[in-house]
Amino acid sequence: MPRRCGPSFASFGAETSLVAASSDFAIRADNITRDFGPVRALDRLSLEVPTGIVFGFLGPNGAGKTTAIRVFLGLIDATGGRAEVLGLDTRRDGAAIRSRCGALLEHPGLYERLSAGDNLDFYGRAWRVPRRVRQERIRELLTRFGLWDRRDDPVGRWSRGMKQKLAVARAVLHRPDLVFLDEPTSGLDPVATAGLREDLAALAAHEGVTVFLTTHNLNEAERLCGQVGVIRGGRLLAVGSPESLRSRRDSGRVDIVARGLTETIVTSLRARPEVHSVTVHDCRLTISLSSGASIAPIVAWLVQNDVGIEEVRQVRATLEDAFLELMSVDSNGAGTPEDASRDA
Amino acid sequence: MRDIWTMVWKEWREFRDQLLSLRRGGLSALILALILGVVAPVQLGPDWVNSKLVIGYWPFLAATMVSSLIADSVAGERERHTLETLLASRLSDSAILIGKIIAAVIYGVGFAVVNLLIGLVAVNVTHGEGGLILFDAQRLVVTIVLTILASLLMAGIGVFISLRAATVKQAQQAFGIAIIVITMGPLLLFNALEYETREKLIARLAAVGETRIEVYVVTALLVMSTIVIGAALARFRRGKLVLD
Numbered sequence: 001m002p003r004r005c006g007p008s009f010a011s012f013g014a015e016t017s018l019v020a021a022s023s024d025f026a027i028r029a030d031n032i033t034r035d036f037g038p039v040r041a042l043d044r045l046s047l048e049v050p051t052g053i054v055f056g057f058l059g060p061n062g063a064g065k066t067t068a069i070r071v072f073l074g075l076i077d078a079t080g081g082r083a084e085v086l087g088l089d090t091r092r093d094g095a096a097i098r099s100r101c102g103a104l105l106e107h108p109g110l111y112e113r114l115s116a117g118d119n120l121d122f123y124g125r126a127w128r129v130p131r132r133v134r135q136e137r138i139r140e141l142l143t144r145f146g147l148w149d150r151r152d153d154p155v156g157r158w159s160r161g162m163k164q165k166l167a168v169a170r171a172v173l174h175r176p177d178l179v180f181l182d183e184p185t186s187g188l189d190p191v192a193t194a195g196l197r198e199d200l201a202a203l204a205a206h207e208g209v210t211v212f213l214t215t216h217n218l219n220e221a222e223r224l225c226g227q228v229g230v231i232r233g234g235r236l237l238a239v240g241s242p243e244s245l246r247s248r249r250d251s252g253r254v255d256i257v258a259r260g261l262t263e264t265i266v267t268s269l270r271a272r273p274e275v276h277s278v279t280v281h282d283c284r285l286t287i288s289l290s291s292g293a294s295i296a297p298i299v300a301w302l303v304q305n306d307v308g309i310e311e312v313r314q315v316r317a318t319l320e321d322a323f324l325e326l327m328s329v330d331s332n333g334a335g336t337p338e339d340a341s342r343d344a
Numbered sequence: 345m346r347d348i349w350t351m352v353w354k355e356w357r358e359f360r361d362q363l364l365s366l367r368r369g370g371l372s373a374l375i376l377a378l379i380l381g382v383v384a385p386v387q388l389g390p391d392w393v394n395s396k397l398v399i400g401y402w403p404f405l406a407a408t409m410v411s412s413l414i415a416d417s418v419a420g421e422r423e424r425h426t427l428e429t430l431l432a433s434r435l436s437d438s439a440i441l442i443g444k445i446i447a448a449v450i451y452g453v454g455f456a457v458v459n460l461l462i463g464l465v466a467v468n469v470t471h472g473e474g475g476l477i478l479f480d481a482q483r484l485v486v487t488i489v490l491t492i493l494a495s496l497l498m499a500g501i502g503v504f505i506s507l508r509a510a511t512v513k514q515a516q517q518a519f520g521i522a523i524i525v526i527t528m529g530p531l532l533l534f535n536a537l538e539y540e541t542r543e544k545l546i547a548r549l550a551a552v553g554e555t556r557i558e559v560y561v562v563t564a565l566l567v568m569s570t571i572v573i574g575a576a577l578a579r580f581r582r583g584k585l586v587l588d
Binding site: 123 | 583
């Protein structure tokens with residue numbers, strides 16, 4: 001786990017006396033449900049986010065990601081179940097939780113008439129960061145994000161990318177123990193997205209803070225997150241490292257580039273018991289193997305049948321492949337919350 | 345208390361930028377200050393200082409200034425998407441709400457006091473004739489107390505309405521209606537009374553005496569402000585504000 005680079009300013013807040021003993025988990029949710037009238041936004045969500053990691057919460061629009069953040073910050077109560085953030089109960093200790101967290105929510109939430117310096121100064125004051133420390137911290141963050149030279153301009157004149165960076169700076173200004181970033185790169189162009197992603201990675205490594213990041217940018221999640229959870233319709237479909245989620249999809253898919261493939265060979269291949277399915281594109285075979293099967297006997301059989309093998313490659317699924325598979329499984333009604341615990 | 349001042353600091357930064365920008369309201373404030381602080385005192389002369397109407401004039405001016413910006417207090421944060429971030433901070437409900445009220449009251453009372461001082465200088469320069477024209481001390485104290493309380497009541501009503509309004513426009517409309525009801529309501533009720541009853545009431549008020557009426561008005565404003573601000577605090581629910 002990365003080391004923290006400074007004291008937690010949350011300790012300057014009065015509420016910190018409520019803080020419970022340290023925990024291995026920054027967030028623990030146990031069967032939380034949240035209904036909005038007839039709509040169930042969170043459906044028996046159980047989740048454990050270890051401290052010190054970047055956790056990606058993935059899901060399509062309306063999956064329940066923002067609602068989960070609101071519950072974790074104690075802004076709204078869960079209809080059922082229980083959640084603890086930094087060892088504190090979200091229903092009872094909302095104020096204490098907020099005093100130890102930072103957040104970039106759905107919108108940057110910046111005061112556009114104020115300068116960047118004033119925006120950060122206000123939230124620094126709100127978290128009772130001492131004046132001198134606050135000024136140093138503002139300078140440090142604005143410099144790190146490349147915004148120092150524009151610190152006196154009203155934020156309303158800034159580009160969207162710059163505003164997002166400033167909002168991230170505001171979220172970590174008081175060195176919180178946990179930061180919620182709700183789709184921080186949403187609406188940014190690819191260059192700004194890549195820039196902010198790099199900044200986030202550096203920030204997470206440098207500050208040693210636990211980051212709870214919601215996104216539907218799977219590339220971003222794959223690069224930034226130590227663990228990811230996939231949510232849809234308020235239900236957690238899977239949770240684990242990006243590698244473990246990809247491996248769901250990886251199992252038994254092999255690409256073979258070959259010469260001399262005939263219809264007879266492909267038909268024979270499909271009939272073999274260890275082969276689940278075969279697709280052919282020009283001279284590329286994609287073979288999906290049955291569980292536990294090995295590709296070696298199939299390659300040997302192809303060689304015996306005068307097929308010229310040029311390349312054999314295990315297909316590495318991306319997180320996007322795994323995500324899309326989870327989405328399709330769920331929309332077919334096969335996904336259950338129990339799947340999540342299996343993956344975990 | 346420190347958190348309340350943090351909130352006041354933020355609100356004032358926004359007012360300051362608004363006032364310094366002629367396009368965003370600075371010009372209208374400047375024109376108003378010129379008319380009320382210079383033109384009216386110069387025209388009225390010593391009457392501007394000695395008239396009993398002073399007691400009602402400054403509270404009215406301060407309340408008007410408060411009303412010009414208070415509808416924006418929460419609805420504006422909601423409209424500009426800054427409310428949820430503010431609610432996710434460590435600031436308490438009361439710090440946010442009271443901070444907004446105090447900032448608006450300081451703005452209204454400050455505007456009135458600055459105009460009063462400018463007016464006093466203008467009257468003395470143009471009509472002083474070697475002597476000093478000053479307000480009666482007791483009347484000045486009562487005026488300032490009434491100015492603060494009228495601003496407080498106006499700010500309380502404005503925040504209460506602004507808490508649930510989806511947009512600033514909606515808050516301004518509801519606030520306008522509330523002000524009409526509050527100011528015109530008692531007059532309409534009074535006019536609805538029988539002629540003899542009205543005469544009796546006027547006679548009774550005249551017999552009460554000026555000082556006692558001032559005490560009644562101060563008490564009434566204080567009670568109403570307390571009730572309205574208490575209601576606004578009770579209405580301040582983070583969960584509802586986030587979802588509205």
